[in-house]
Amino acid sequence: xxxxxxxxxxxxxxxxxxxxxxxxxxxxxxxxxxxxxxxxxxxxxxxxxxxxxxxxxxxxxxxxxxxxxxxxxxxxxxxxxxxxxxxxxxxxxxxxxxxxxxxxxxxxxxxxxxxxxxxxxxxxxxxxxxxxxxxxxxxxxxxxxxxxxxxxxxxxxxxxxxxxxxxxxxxxxxxxxxxxxxxxxxxxxxxxxxxxxxxxxxxxxxxxxxxxxxxxxxxxxxxxxxxxxxxxxxxxxxxxxxxxxxxxxxxxxxxxxxxxxxxxxxxxxxxxxxxxxxxxxxxxxxxxxxxxxxxxxxxxxxxxxxxxxxxxxxxxxxxxxxxxxxxxxxxxxxxxxxxxxxxxxxxxxxxxxxxxxxxxxxxxxxxxxxxxxxxxxxxxxxxxxxxxxxxxxxxxxxxxxxxxxxxxxxxxxxxxxxxxxxxxxxxxxxxxxxxxxxxxxxxxxxxxxxxxxxxxxxxxxxxxxxxxxxxxxxxxxxxxxxxxxxxxxxxxxxxxxxxxxxxxxxxxxxxxxxxxxxxxxxxxxxxxxxxxxxxxxxxxxxxxxxxxxxxxxxxxxxxxxxxxxxxxxxxxxxxxxxxxxxxxxxxxxxxxxxxxxxxxxxxxxxxxxxxxxxxxxxxxxxxxxxxxxxxxxxxxxxxxxxxxxxxxxxxxxxxxxxxxxxxxxxxxxxxxxxxxxxxxxxxxxxxxxxxxxxxxxxxxxxxxxxxxxxxxxxxxxxxxxxxxxxxxxxxxxxxxxxxxxxxxxxxxxxx
Amino acid sequence: xxxxxxxxxxxxxxxxxxxxxxxxxxxxxxxxxxxxxxxxxxxxxxxxxxxxxxxxxxxxxxxxxxxxxxxxxxxxxxxxxxxxxxxxxxxxxxxxxxxxxxxxxxxxxxxxxxxxxxxxxxxxxxxxxxxxxxxxxxxxxxxxxxxxxxxxxxxxxxxxxxxxxxxxxxxxxxxxxxxxxxxxxxxxxxxxxxxx
Numbered sequence: 001x002x003x004x005x006x007x008x009x010x011x012x013x014x015x016x017x018x019x020x021x022x023x024x025x026x027x028x029x030x031x032x033x034x035x036x037x038x039x040x041x042x043x044x045x046x047x048x049x050x051x052x053x054x055x056x057x058x059x060x061x062x063x064x065x066x067x068x069x070x071x072x073x074x075x076x077x078x079x080x081x082x083x084x085x086x087x088x089x090x091x092x093x094x095x096x097x098x099x100x101x102x103x104x105x106x107x108x109x110x111x112x113x114x115x116x117x118x119x120x121x122x123x124x125x126x127x128x129x130x131x132x133x134x135x136x137x138x139x140x141x142x143x144x145x146x147x148x149x150x151x152x153x154x155x156x157x158x159x160x161x162x163x164x165x166x167x168x169x170x171x172x173x174x175x176x177x178x179x180x181x182x183x184x185x186x187x188x189x190x191x192x193x194x195x196x197x198x199x200x201x202x203x204x205x206x207x208x209x210x211x212x213x214x215x216x217x218x219x220x221x222x223x224x225x226x227x228x229x230x231x232x233x234x235x236x237x238x239x240x241x242x243x244x245x246x247x248x249x250x251x252x253x254x255x256x257x258x259x260x261x262x263x264x265x266x267x268x269x270x271x272x273x274x275x276x277x278x279x280x281x282x283x284x285x286x287x288x289x290x291x292x293x294x295x296x297x298x299x300x301x302x303x304x305x306x307x308x309x310x311x312x313x314x315x316x317x318x319x320x321x322x323x324x325x326x327x328x329x330x331x332x333x334x335x336x337x338x339x340x341x342x343x344x345x346x347x348x349x350x351x352x353x354x355x356x357x358x359x360x361x362x363x364x365x366x367x368x369x370x371x372x373x374x375x376x377x378x379x380x381x382x383x384x385x386x387x388x389x390x391x392x393x394x395x396x397x398x399x400x401x402x403x404x405x406x407x408x409x410x411x412x413x414x415x416x417x418x419x420x421x422x423x424x425x426x427x428x429x430x431x432x433x434x435x436x437x438x439x440x441x442x443x444x445x446x447x448x449x450x451x452x453x454x455x456x457x458x459x460x461x462x463x464x465x466x467x468x469x470x471x472x473x474x475x476x477x478x479x480x481x482x483x484x485x486x487x488x489x490x491x492x493x494x495x496x497x498x499x500x501x502x503x504x505x506x507x508x509x510x511x512x513x514x515x516x517x518x519x520x521x522x523x524x525x526x527x528x529x530x531x532x533x534x535x536x537x538x539x540x541x542x543x544x545x546x547x548x549x550x551x552x553x554x555x556x557x558x559x560x561x562x563x564x565x566x567x568x569x570x571x572x573x574x575x576x577x578x579x580x581x582x583x584x585x586x587x588x589x590x591x592x593x594x595x596x597x598x599x600x601x602x603x604x605x606x607x608x609x610x611x612x613x614x615x616x617x618x619x620x621x622x623x624x625x626x627x628x629x630x631x632x633x634x635x636x637x638x639x640x641x642x643x644x645x646x647x648x649x650x651x652x653x654x655x656x657x658x659x660x661x662x663x664x665x666x667x668x669x670x671x672x673x674x675x676x677x678x679x680x681x682x683x684x685x686x687x688x689x690x691x692x693x694x695x696x697x698x699x700x701x702x703x704x705x706x707x708x709x710x711x712x713x714x715x716x717x718x719x720x721x722x723x724x725x726x727x728x729x730x731x732x733x734x735x736x737x738x739x740x741x742x743x744x745x746x747x748x749x750x751x
Numbered sequence: 752x753x754x755x756x757x758x759x760x761x762x763x764x765x766x767x768x769x770x771x772x773x774x775x776x777x778x779x780x781x782x783x784x785x786x787x788x789x790x791x792x793x794x795x796x797x798x799x800x801x802x803x804x805x806x807x808x809x810x811x812x813x814x815x816x817x818x819x820x821x822x823x824x825x826x827x828x829x830x831x832x833x834x835x836x837x838x839x840x841x842x843x844x845x846x847x848x849x850x851x852x853x854x855x856x857x858x859x860x861x862x863x864x865x866x867x868x869x870x871x872x873x874x875x876x877x878x879x880x881x882x883x884x885x886x887x888x889x890x891x892x893x894x895x896x897x898x899x900x901x902x903x904x905x906x907x908x909x910x911x912x913x914x915x916x917x918x919x920x921x922x923x924x925x926x927x928x929x930x931x932x933x934x935x936x937x938x939x940x941x942x943x944x945x946x947x
């Protein structure tokens with residue numbers, strides 16, 4: 001698209017590391033081959049994904065305009081960049097930032113790219129990456145070359161590969177850390193980038209580092225491999241290592257990571273990571289994508305067997321000098337300040353005081369602080385990136401990091417510079433207070449740009465941010481400290497499972513029309529590296545979610561016991577009271593004059609997942625499927641209650657019954673006389689809805705049906721607390737999929 | 752020097768009165784009706800960002816937006832696809848597209864007359880740092896090109912040019928005419944320019 005695309009290779013010759021330059025050259029050739037029809041579209045799709053070039057909403061060549069589906073007549077016609085992905089459709093470029101570390105020049109480069117190839121905005125993700133949206137595929141080699149010249153790669157930012165290695169953004173300066181994990185995260189990232197043992201995964205693989213066990217910053221519990229800095233004494237000598245976890249992950253059904261090794265010495269970090277990669281590549285699922293993450297392999301094998309396989313693999317690895325070469329540099333790694341240590345100003349404007357209260361945290365180095373730049377929805381403009389580069393140079397030695405809360409932190413600010421820093425940030429519109437409070441909402445792109453999005457997570461986040469920011473400082477202190485995280489669908493990119501108040505997008509039918517909803521997930525734990533996950537309560541129409549937040553905040557402010565955290569509070573009051581508190585919002589009274597509920601936040605189009613069925617009567621006819629789906633929801637709710645009471649067996653049984661109930665509702669649409677026998681229902685469901693692909697989600701395919709089939713197979717086996725919990729989550733997702741299928745009935749979906 | 756990816760922003764008369772939210776359904780309507788020659792695709796809402804791109808109507812060949820960069824609210828046209836023709840043709844094309852979009856917004860009933868060109872001020876920049884590096888050589892090379900263009904756009908009326916000072920930003924100018932022009936006047940002058 002850009003007229004200068006053919007010129008950047010020559011312009012940047014000699015300024016790009018050879019290996020990175022070669023990578024981009026290869027990709028450019030692959031683009032040319034695909035355009036000539038000489039490269040198969042599926043192969044091209046994976047190759048571009050492994051360069052961070054991702055699809056975006058409407059790239060299948062059609063868009064619902066609020067009234068009907070419009071075909072998009074892209075100039076390149078039928079040419080595709082992957083299955084059902086039109087060549088000219090704008091896409092997303094993900095940019096890896098290992099451990100979130102950036103310098104000022106890199107910020108300036110991102111600013112240039114956001115202006116020239118995107119829409120002027122760079123977006124910080126929940127895994128410390130940057131993303132640019134609305135980028136044309138043919139511009140991506142120029143983007144990659146310009147990034148490479150600034151020392152950044154997009155390689156393996158997407159696809160079935162090792163993704164960005166994340167780390168606590170306060171590593172090296174946090175008073176509570178055991179040691180600085182930064183050099184280890186960077187070294188692991190470098191070691192695994194393009195490693196031959198990481199090229200044959202069935203799905204992606206994510207690593208995270210944390211300097212301590214108690215804070216949230218590293219989120220190691222929800223990663224494929226999580227590493228927490230620890231130390232121990234051996235013969236009077238202090239030894240450092242990593243408490244190592246494996247098999248965590250969010251996604252549709254969240255898994256807590258399991259302890260792999262309580263003390264992995266630094267010299268074993270790289271080889272063990274390599275051995276784990278080999279085990280994952282060798283034994284991990286390849287065909288069924290919904291079971292291909294390493295968490296499923298570990299669940300199937302058991303952690304003991306998995307550990308045994310990894311150690312066997314480790315023993316067989318040919319020695320690699322890189323395993324230990326980096327250790328000397330790691331020991332010497334140290335950031336330093338630009339300015340001498342100072343003292344905090346005792347006075348300041350009220351704006352400064354508010355900002356300092358939430359956006360400043362003390363470093364372990366006396367006289368220095370970390371300042372958080374709270375980015376609304378993770379977005380930053382090109383001008384702000386340049387201003388931030390100037391500010392970083394003025395106050396620090398460019399010690400900048402992105403965070404998993406979609407913010408940016410500046411480290412090593414002399415305390416005596418804090419007021420001036422605040423003033424400089426104000427000048428750039430980057431001094432919003434409220435970092436890591438209820439207004440600092442984390443959200444995935446949702447329906448704005450993600451093709452998997454079901455509801456507008458960004459639209460909701462913007463609305464909540466606006467309304468909460470107006471009264472944030474009048475809110476109860478405990479309410480201010482809550483975390484809200486929003487995902488546009490069940491895939492959890494907004495990390496809703498680890499929020500106090502989490503929401504993920506679902507759709508429901510009301511009065512015969514599709515209505516955007518969010519499933520409310522409460523009581524997740526952000527601290528302890530995402531220590532535990534919240535439980536779904538109920539689905540509420542998108543436009544009623546601000547009222548959900550208001551009621552929950554009020555109930556918490558007035559009803560909590562001294563020092564009681566939200567997670568404990570939710571557990572204490574229980575699902576029954578929560579349901580009573582919110583139930584009226586789930587089925588608001590019909591008001592023919594108010595159509596707002598049929599639209600989503602920030603999007604005036606009448607909400608739709610696809611064309612609405614013709615001739616549906618507005619809410620006056622309730623089908624048997626409606627009753628069955630409602631019954632299924634009741635049963636899964638009861639399953640949750642049983643689980644909370646420690647009745648794992650009963651919880652598992654109810655969760656399975658809920659799935660069967662939902663399946664029966666669908667089967668009844670075709671055979672009103674279906675048997676009540678669960679095996680027969682599942683059999684009929686398989687024939688009528690799975691084999692015909694009617695149940696298939698446009699993107700997840702038959703994934704949710706597999707949950708039912710697997711549950712049927714395991715039905716006679718006893719349940720543990722873990723297995724019941726997983727089954728409840730799967731039942732929720734199966735029921736949501738049944739709702740979606742019911743909405744789609746009459747319109748076959750091809751996958 | 753080849754000028755591609757020309758951007759034009761026409762500053763609005765009462766920025767404090769401009770509400771961005773009503774633009775969202777307007778832009779969705781433009782997609783529905785495909786009102787321009789460019790293929791229109793999506794609406795990006797950046798109201799939450801300070802001094803940002805505002806609300807953007809994303810197209811394949813170009814984006815249209817009501818943009819608040821530098822806290823200067825204006826109707827912006829961002830040409831993304833390369834164009835044939837001379838530099839003057841490409842400057843005219845971008846200016847015409849911005850003026851047509853602005854005129855459409857001025858007449859849009861849902862905006863209730865809150866959005867209109869201020870008659871004097873605009874920005875023009877080249878959104879490609881390789882084709883138009885932000886340096887003295889580019890400024891010298893484009894001086895005559897810009898002068899010729901604005902001479903015609905303003906029908907010989909006086910105007911002042913002020914170059915963007917931050918060299919990290921795309922090469923561009925802020926322009927202020929000595930007298931007030933309606934968007935229709937600008938379009939008429941551009942048309943006369945094409946006829947000649």
